[in-house]
Amino acid sequence: MSFSEPDTDILVPAFDVRAFARRAAGPAAAAAVAAAAIVIAGGPLHAFAHALRRALDADPRWVIGGAVFELLSFAGYVALFWMIGSRATTRLGLNESTQVTLGGAAATRLLPTAGVGGAAMTLWALRKAGLGSRGATRTLLGFLIVLYSVFLAAIALSGGLIALGIASGDGPLALSAVPAAAATLAIAGSLALAARRPRTPRRAARLHTAADVFGAAVRDAIGHVRSGDLRLLGALAWWTFDASVLWAMLHAFGAPPPFAVVVLAYFVGQVGNTIPIPGAVSGGIVGVLVAFAVPADLALVSVLAYRAIAIWLPAPMGLVALGALRRTMARWTAEDAVAGVEVAHDAAPAMPVHAPAPVARAPRPCPEPALLAA
Numbered sequence: 260m261s262f263s264e265p266d267t268d269i270l271v272p273a274f275d276v277r278a279f280a281r282r283a284a285g286p287a288a289a290a291a292v293a294a295a296a297i298v299i300a301g302g303p304l305h306a307f308a309h310a311l312r313r314a315l316d317a318d319p320r321w322v323i324g325g326a327v328f329e330l331l332s333f334a335g336y337v338a339l340f341w342m343i344g345s346r347a348t349t350r351l352g353l354n355e356s357t358q359v360t361l362g363g364a365a366a367t368r369l370l371p372t373a374g375v376g377g378a379a380m381t382l383w384a385l386r387k388a389g390l391g392s393r394g395a396t397r398t399l400l401g402f403l404i405v406l407y408s409v410f411l412a413a414i415a416l417s418g419g420l421i422a423l424g425i426a427s428g429d430g431p432l433a434l435s436a437v438p439a440a441a442a443t444l445a446i447a448g449s450l451a452l453a454a455r456r457p458r459t460p461r462r463a464a465r466l467h468t469a470a471d472v473f474g475a476a477v478r479d480a481i482g483h484v485r486s487g488d489l490r491l492l493g494a495l496a497w498w499t500f501d502a503s504v505l506w507a508m509l510h511a512f513g514a515p516p517p518f519a520v521v522v523l524a525y526f527v528g529q530v531g532n533t534i535p536i537p538g539a540v541s542g543g544i545v546g547v548l549v550a551f552a553v554p555a556d557l558a559l560v561s562v563l564a565y566r567a568i569a570i571w572l573p574a575p576m577g578l579v580a581l582g583a584l585r586r587t588m589a590r591w592t593a594e595d596a597v598a599g600v601e602v603a604h605d606a607a608p609a610m611p612v613h614a615p616a617p618v619a620r621a622p623r624p625c626p627e628p629a630l631l632a633a
Contacts (some may be wrong), residue, residue, distance in 0.1 A: 317564075321511035327504040329572050335496025336360055340402060344491035345482055347398045350388040350591065358584040359384045365577025387588050389595070400476035404449070405483055409494045410526060414442035417522040426519035430551035438527050453477035487489070502526075504568055505544070508561040513554070520551045528562075541566050 337353075337360045344351030344359075351359070363377035363383075378399070385395035418439030420426035428435065452474035484491060502525040509515035528544030541562050548558035 296457045319468075322508045322564070325504040325507035325511070325568050326572055328500045329568050330506060331572055332497050332500035332504070333361070333364070333576075335493035335500065336406075336491040337485070337493070338498065339493030340572070342488050342493070343398065343402045343405065344385070344388075345481070346386070346486075347387070347394060348388050348390055354583075355587055358580045359585055361573065361577045361580035362584045363577075364573045365581055384584065388589050389591070392625060397472070397476055397479060400473065401479035401483060404476055404480040406494050406497065408446070408449075408480070409498050410529070411446050413444040413498060413522060414526045415439050415446065417519045417526070418442070421519050422521060427517045428520045428523070428551055430520070430547075434527075434547065434550055435523060438523070449473075449477050453481065498526075501569060503584075505561065505565040508564040508568075509553075509557065511564070512560050513557040516548065516551055516553050520553075524548045524551070 312376050325326060337357050340360050341351065343354035344356055359381055365383045365496050366380045367377035370403075381397050382395050385398055388395075392397060411532060417426070418435040418437075421428040421430070421435040422432060451471055456472075502522060504516055505525050506518070506521050509521065515521060524544050524547035527547050528542075530540075531539030531543040544562045544565075545555075545558045548562070549555050
């Protein structure tokens with residue numbers, strides 16, 4: 260399989276304050292309309308009013324703790340990317356890995372890219388680091404497989420424990436058993452693709468080729484795990500501390516449900532990232548919490564507070580990282596240009612050295628035949 264390099268390059272976007280204000284105006288207007296509806300309509304909207312009252316009574320210690328958990332979560336994300344990126348190229352040290360990860364977070368949160376801005380920017384950064392399209396794609400896939408293996412394992416474990424009655428949770432059996440079974444099947448399918456023998460180019464159809472690429476990335480991920488690098492703990496830190504933000508918000512506004520329920524609601528809700536609908540993640544988490552007997556107002560205010568911290572706390576750091584990433588990529592481009600000139604100079608054929616042309620001499624006159632006879 261081959262990946263073709265695009266003819267045009269992508270520029271790291273500069274932060275547009277006006278565009279950011281326009282984007283923030285929508286949620287602000289929606290919040291104002293919701294507040295007005297609560298005051299005017301009443302009735303079923305009283306749950307929102309109760310949520311607002313809970314927000315006013317929040318415990319600031321747990322809110323601060325949630326912010327600290329989110330920072331620790333991103334530290335784990337950076338550590339994992341640093342570990343996998345540095346094995347692919349020496350250009351991705353700790354500083355560069357921080358710039359790519361935080362810049363990708365800013366692209367995901369602040370740019371109108373339907374949630375794929377971070378992945379696209381990370382892939383492009385890997386290409387600019389010298390990996391090319393094939394190497395960048397394989398490195399990014401390996402990183403995501405290591406990261407999301409924890410995601411699937413958490414759903415399988417928490418859902419299985421609740422479904423089997425080992426962990427407490429008063430909710431529908433299908434809501435725990437089905438996600439656990441789906442996650443287990445996804446893990447088994449990924450391992451099966453890793454064990455599958457790649458097809459020859461002649462027999463490889465497009466679907467089989469994609470399966471071969473994914474299987475190779477799974478094998479890369481297994482190799483990363485077998486390395487025993489401590490930075491692999493970043494995958495656990497990313498999910499654990501981000502889920503801890505939700506747990507802290509439930510503490511800040513009331514009493515949280517059993518820990519297994521929080522874990523299941525968090526991870527099942529994250530599946531909403533695959534749905535291109537605003538609020539899918541928040542709605543999914545709230546729905547699971549309510550299904551497991553968490554009061555609606557507590558679930559609503561806790562999830563909204565969690566999403567506010569998870570989305571907007573990393574945004575200022577991401578904007579700073581974007582500026583640093585622009586400078587780093589400019590340096591990489593300059594280094595590549597110098598290296599290209601040197602390679603061209605070394606590959607140029609040497610000019611042949613010609614020996615000096617012999618000097619022509621005038622022929623000596625031959626003696627006359629008459630003189631020879633005498």
